[in-house]
Amino acid sequence: MEREEKKETMALITAVHRERYEIMIQDEMQENTYARLKNSIFYQDKAQMPFPTVGDYVKIVPNETGDALIAGTLPRETVFYRENPTLGMEKQAVAANFDYVFITMSMNHDFNQNRLDRYLTVAWESGAMPVIVLTKADLCDETEYYVSLARTQAPGVDVCTVSSVTGEGMDGVQKYLTPGKVVVILGSSGVGKSTFVNALCGENIMDTGEIREDDSKGRHTTTYRQMIFLPGGARIIDTPGMRVLGVTEAEEGTDIAFSDIESLAEQCRFRNCTHQNEAGCAIQNAIMNGTLSAKRFENYRKIMAEAAHAKRREEIAKRKQLRSVQRKKKPVRQKRFDY
Numbered sequence: 001m002e003r004e005e006k007k008e009t010m011a012l013i014t015a016v017h018r019e020r021y022e023i024m025i026q027d028e029m030q031e032n033t034y035a036r037l038k039n040s041i042f043y044q045d046k047a048q049m050p051f052p053t054v055g056d057y058v059k060i061v062p063n064e065t066g067d068a069l070i071a072g073t074l075p076r077e078t079v080f081y082r083e084n085p086t087l088g089m090e091k092q093a094v095a096a097n098f099d100y101v102f103i104t105m106s107m108n109h110d111f112n113q114n115r116l117d118r119y120l121t122v123a124w125e126s127g128a129m130p131v132i133v134l135t136k137a138d139l140c141d142e143t144e145y146y147v148s149l150a151r152t153q154a155p156g157v158d159v160c161t162v163s164s165v166t167g168e169g170m171d172g173v174q175k176y177l178t179p180g181k182v183v184v185i186l187g188s189s190g191v192g193k194s195t196f197v198n199a200l201c202g203e204n205i206m207d208t209g210e211i212r213e214d215d216s217k218g219r220h221t222t223t224y225r226q227m228i229f230l231p232g233g234a235r236i237i238d239t240p241g242m243r244v245l246g247v248t249e250a251e252e253g254t255d256i257a258f259s260d261i262e263s264l265a266e267q268c269r270f271r272n273c274t275h276q277n278e279a280g281c282a283i284q285n286a287i288m289n290g291t292l293s294a295k296r297f298e299n300y301r302k303i304m305a306e307a308a309h310a311k312r313r314e315e316i317a318k319r320k321q322l323r324s325v326q327r328k329k330k331p332v333r334q335k336r337f338d339y
Contacts, residue, residue: 015226055096078127104187107140120257138163164199179233
């Protein structure tokens with residue numbers, strides 16, 4: 001009797017819990033089930049198949065003894081990465097297949113222009129459209145000041161001020177939450193992400209944490225990546241609060257996030273200008289005449305250096321994994337015995 005082949009089907013990753021995934025089969029609004037990675041595909045040849053994350057569409061096969069098995073990750077339209085904290089490991093995909101990135105910052109001590117540069121860089125690099133959402137409008141008397149800072153730093157990017165408590169400004173973000181659209185929410189702990197998500201959902205589906213008044217920092221209330229379905233048909237991918245966001249690949253992201261600096265660099269007298277002490281350096285001239293902030297240029301240099309370092313780490317990790325795969329596939333030589 002011939003063995004019946006298990007039929008593959010498509011599923012959507014809706015949450016990631018360490019080595020276990022919540023999935024929604026065929027993208028239907030039904031109760032989620034669970035799946036695990038198929039070892040022979042992801043661990044024996046993981047240099048080829050990307051590990052899935054929230055928002056990914058995957059191929060799954062049924063498993064009679066437990067969770068379904070994920071047999072492959074389908075190509076992504078957009079993806080957001082972070083640097084893997086484990087040395088020698090490839091960068092981590094945090095979310096995939098989204099349309100917008102809501103960059104959330106509260107209008108208090110949490111507002112950090114250097115961090116905003118980083119969020120904008122990874123948002124543009126992901127291939128999605130960033131939207132800056134400034135929270136806690138009900139607690140701020142200088143909303144226009146923060147809006148001005150954000151618009152100056154991110155020309156052309158929509159800036160919304162909201163209060164999840166009073167509902168102020170919530171209509172401004174609803175235009176991005178049309179049926180079928182997917183939004184990733186980025187922000188450090190304490191900015192009110194969970195309260196913001198609860199306000200969008202119209203119910204308390206996420207725990208919220210109190211913010212400390214002395215430094216405006218709070219505890220992490222989101223502990224794993226998950227997809228949330230809004231009543232109107234849009235979806236939100238929430239991520240654990242990240243105080244430090246490592247930049248991985250950033251070529252396209254910096255071109256857009258720092259378009260002012262990239263444009264100035266093209267005006268330098270020398271093509272290989274290091275933008276330090278060379279004559280005819282357009283960037284240094286802009287800093288001297290006040291049209292470019294020295295702090296912003298220094299942040300640009302740090303992000304570029306970090307991206308270059310991350311790229312080298314990624315290349316080393318890929319070579320190590322490739323060698324590991326090749327060693328596993330290499331045939332074992334048989335010893336010869338003379339009798």
